[in-house]
Amino acid sequence: MKQIRLSKSCLSENEKEAVLDVLDREYLGMGKDVQEFERLLEEYFARPVACVNTGTAALHLALQAIGLNQGDEVLVQSLTFVACFQMITAVGATPIACEVDPNTITIDLNDAAKKLTSRTKAIMPIHYSGGVGDLDAIYKFAQEHKLRVIEDASHGFGSTYKNRLVGSFGDIAVFSFDGIKNITSGEGGCVISNDAKVMSHVRDARLLAVEKDTEKRFAGARSWDFDVKHQGFRYHMSNIMAAIGIEQFKRYEEFKTKRQNYAKLYQKNLGNNQSVGVLDLNYDQVVPHIFVIKLLKHSRKEIQSHLEKFGIQTGIHYQPNHLLTYFKNIKEVSLPISEAIAPRLLTLPLHADLNIDDIEFVCKKLLEVLK
Numbered sequence: 369m370k371q372i373r374l375s376k377s378c379l380s381e382n383e384k385e386a387v388l389d390v391l392d393r394e395y396l397g398m399g400k401d402v403q404e405f406e407r408l409l410e411e412y413f414a415r416p417v418a419c420v421n422t423g424t425a426a427l428h429l430a431l432q433a434i435g436l437n438q439g440d441e442v443l444v445q446s447l448t449f450v451a452c453f454q455m456i457t458a459v460g461a462t463p464i465a466c467e468v469d470p471n472t473i474t475i476d477l478n479d480a481a482k483k484l485t486s487r488t489k490a491i492m493p494i495h496y497s498g499g500v501g502d503l504d505a506i507y508k509f510a511q512e513h514k515l516r517v518i519e520d521a522s523h524g525f526g527s528t529y530k531n532r533l534v535g536s537f538g539d540i541a542v543f544s545f546d547g548i549k550n551i552t553s554g555e556g557g558c559v560i561s562n563d564a565k566v567m568s569h570v571r572d573a574r575l576l577a578v579e580k581d582t583e584k585r586f587a588g589a590r591s592w593d594f595d596v597k598h599q600g601f602r603y604h605m606s607n608i609m610a611a612i613g614i615e616q617f618k619r620y621e622e623f624k625t626k627r628q629n630y631a632k633l634y635q636k637n638l639g640n641n642q643s644v645g646v647l648d649l650n651y652d653q654v655v656p657h658i659f660v661i662k663l664l665k666h667s668r669k670e671i672q673s674h675l676e677k678f679g680i681q682t683g684i685h686y687q688p689n690h691l692l693t694y695f696k697n698i699k700e701v702s703l704p705i706s707e708a709i710a711p712r713l714l715t716l717p718l719h720a721d722l723n724i725d726d727i728e729f730v731c732k733k734l735l736e737v738l739k
């Protein structure tokens with residue numbers, strides 16, 4: 369039986385050849401391939417970009433770069449990847465779990481406003497599935513309350529908001545290039561910002577905070593005589609990863625069109641069914657990383673095991689973080705909307721190696737059981 373995977377890396381001969389080329393050159397660390405990948409991304413976003421080895425590391429460095437201290441608070445939706453919460457606590461700050469707008473699963477600003485305190489320093493909006501919610505309102509809110517904004521745009525590579533590319537404007541944006549994201553570099557991620565202080569912090573901090581080591585490595589050299597002024601990590605990207613990223617970036621238009629078309633097809637086939645809800649997103653603007661439905665009547669387990677019988681893999685994005693032991697122990701809260709909606713969310717297969725027939729098949733099998 370054909371297996372329809374929830375998500376996967378979509379690789380061609382191009383990526384394989386690019387990796388072999390790096391291996392042949394025998395310079396595997398951070399060098400000219402990383403420099404070239406950053407250059408391509410800087411051209412695309414028209415902003416400074418720093419690549420690192422995971423999206424999680426990108427979040428960590430962005431949070432560190434804005435100078436958070438012990439006890440500072442960051443507003444973040446509970447329904448997100450656990451990396452967001454983990455990296456907030458990693459810098460000693462406290463994640464303040466917020467509700468979501470059930471139509472888009474993006475942060476509910478009314479709830480966030482209720483949770484403001486004198487210790488609130490930043491807001492981290494998650495561009496869930498690729499949609500950004502009311503980003504203008506988020507920036508207005510941040511400005512009013514003097515908050516830094518770190519956009520977790522991991523799901524939204526290529527998405528636009530009011531015809532502007534997400535990541536090309538705003539305070540700080542973070543992307544992930546892990547194996548299944550809209551483009552991959554194996555693992556990987558990046559920080560994008562126009563704030564020169566943030567970017568220079570991130571560039572140094574990814575290389576153990578060895579000052580200006582980035583420039584040395586891009587010139588194929590090393591720093592033997594240097595100073596270190598703050599905490600750093602080994603978070604830099606390798607040439608192997610960048611080589612994959614460069615080839616994926618060149619194929620991006622194809623990935624983007626497929627992801628948008630498949631989401632539109634799901635939306636058309638499932639949007640009018642009484643038993644499911646789809647997110648309120650415009651797939652001419654949004655490039656979706658995942659396609660999520662809300663099960664209004666059926667149990668998720670029942671639907672998942674039915675689809676599994678036909679080789680269709682499904683996923684769950686996400687468990688509410690405020691219910692996980694570690695975060696509950698830091699700050700106990702109750703979020704009725706997130707708690708009610710989370711068990712109803714189901715993610716359907718979406719990646720660039722699927723075809724129209726696969727999506728039709730998933731819809732057919734799903735509609736069969738929803739009847």
Ligand SMILES: *Cc1c(COP(=O)(O)O)cnc(C)c1O
Binds near residue numbers: 423424448452494522
């Ligand atoms: C993928 C992802 C990240 C970063 O993940 P990495 O796997 O570390 O690259 C962060 N936030 C969200 C919402 C994600 O989906």
